[in-house]
Amino acid sequence: MLSLVSTFLYALLTDRVLLVHEPPEMEGLFCEPFPGTTWLLQPADFPHKLDAAAFSSRSKESYVNMLHNNIIRYGYGAQVLPAYVYLHLETVFLLTESVKLRLQNHTFCEEDHRLLNKFDWMVVKSDNYFAVALFMMPMYRRELERMFPAKGAVFHHLGRYLLRPGNRVWGMVDRFFEGYLAGADERLGMHVRNKQIFPVPPEIMFEQILRCAREHHLLPQVLATSEPPTAEAKKKKAVAVLMLSLKPEYHDKLHAMYYTNATVAGDVVVSVHQPSHDGEQQSDARAHNERALAEIYLLSFCDRMVTTGWSTFGYVAQALAGIRPWMLLPVNRNKMRADVACVRPPSVEPCMHPQPSLLTCQQGPRHLDDPVKRVPFLRHCEDVPLGLKLLD
Template structure:
């Protein structure tokens, strides 16, 4: 995600993006877009574009007038997302919960009635066992005393610990929630200061936040004695139960990406039978390990019933779980209504440059242009400020106004692309307006305001009609999966040529990629490549070793 130092005060005030400041345009609301945007833009455009941009703005204004007076009212949005969401929340406390559906395109995936049933059952169990209940107080007292209660307890928990950036956190949290659905656990989310208020509570009548006095949330790593792998190695737990049934009070499940491979002994069926004996699990992951849950035969039938379309897992669970808090949602609404809502079409362009593999700007920019023009996502320019046709005649109204949303930590991509379409007419008469909400230069996951802007830009991208995303980017995965859009994914660079042979390609699935699949060396089977024989798995286009779900 890419955010400038707009700051919380600027975001709250609805300040316009940098391009609009240079044009002297104040941030508009949707209802006043003609007065606050069209009129100043017409004055400025008379110098840069002749009458072309003015005609575009007038056409948009007339369209808004006619649509509000004579056109039939648009069909109401599916506020409950096909049954995913529960009604009855206090809407003012979380404006995004029922508002996001007005801006998303309709989902390409029908919601399974069985998934809806499972979500309602989960919510009921969370209300019974969540923080503040007598059952939770009893369970935490047993945990503190070291009483493992070897039998399956009345309430069982998985505590999620965050790691890495926002995209990784959202991928791992959806995966953890899916694991909880499959195993009858209650998810408790550790919310550090940089995440406070970032998301609304997703479950009615209860909280998913881990109480601050929970004793086990710091100091964990793959080397921890409490790690399941180390417990198994040291004989603390055994597959055959010869450990005598005396268990530690909790288990730590470490699912962090290490050299593009999750640890062994994490997704074998016998391991999950052992893990199921613990009432308390502490889990930390930076990966979309939901994919790996499909590798456990014991879970597969339930997963099939919840997700007849395998490519819908993150799409449905992400829309169910994640609702930006009111501060982040305010950024979304102000920017979308002020700069994107009036366009005929919206293109999202997400550029993530990893410092360890920094692609030079000129190389990446050339690849973006190849991708967008080869696939008709952006119009060619005429290398002149005169509209197509020339001759001084008044040009016809533009065929389309396209808004391009650039999301990047760097501002150079916006500057270059904006300059091209600001000073040159397009060959097809289309007006292209380029915007970038922010550009922080570097990622600051430790800063709450940065994360709020990151979350806002994920949602702004998800409201696009088409998206171009960067290979390997978990941020991009989350945005296009929420949208239900197959992205145009920029291909990894061939470093020997300093060029990608193919600029971009569309994956067959909207699902995120599991960069680091587990090594399935199990007692019952050796499976070095599950994608070779499981029909719903493929290797990822951007990470050849990775796995993704598809239909």
């Protein structure tokens, strides 16, 4: 979804038509956004034979490879260009003293985009929110200023226009919301993602969730007894917690805590609900993707939310909702504890994890600097220190 919105914005800036390759695992996830036409790529009608799954940074059609092999060159006015160009915008992992995330060279330099704009057909493959990088390019800046006076709401506007869940997904959203969430006075959404690269024990993650909720008064405190405090009877506030995770233990622990123990003031009733717990991410399974998309929209319908750092799931939900979440920060692996349980980002915009590589651009040494120092509406991300995000 982050890549799709980014590609749509790029198409708008370069006067291109957006066509989307829909593999079986994505079939029917989204409605057609454009009246009277389709945004789906029809292989039978496409003038060139494409194998979408085969494209990679090594592809001969890759822009960077064509540039290195002198198939295309800067500054040549009347070049005979190949039939199409492939722009590889997937993350490059650099294992130095730490893990660094980058994009390929020659992907966000102005001289490269002037050359890319000469191609009639372009294939884009991405795994990140590269819309942020477009705001770093002076050639697009004026148009982007006109489109988005509030830069902290780019995905909020584009995503709500472009991404509309299909009927099966919307049916799940509607049934769960009406059955479990609609009657609550307040809805708190929690998305917990324990990354496989740096997993932490569930009990440590759960302690961090409770610490975040306690420090920011997101949930009521409980007594060490099931007996409610003696007080005059009054109408109790109903808080529904939507717990979203691949694992069931966070739901089970939180549910047990509020089922077994009375709240301190006795004026709040907390219910905890989890639509699914598939165990592992299964991106190649359509049913799993349908559940994930439904849960993104359910999270976006909550009044307040807690998300997990590095999670694109949470990024999309917060941006669709236009709600700044409380974000669980990565655990300090030496202490096995997060020094700060959670923070509230200054904008709802998603984080672009990989920095665009600007060192090869022709515009000079200033590109060696941190782009945050040069672009006033850019900040580094709270959860990904070298990542970039937009804000007002």
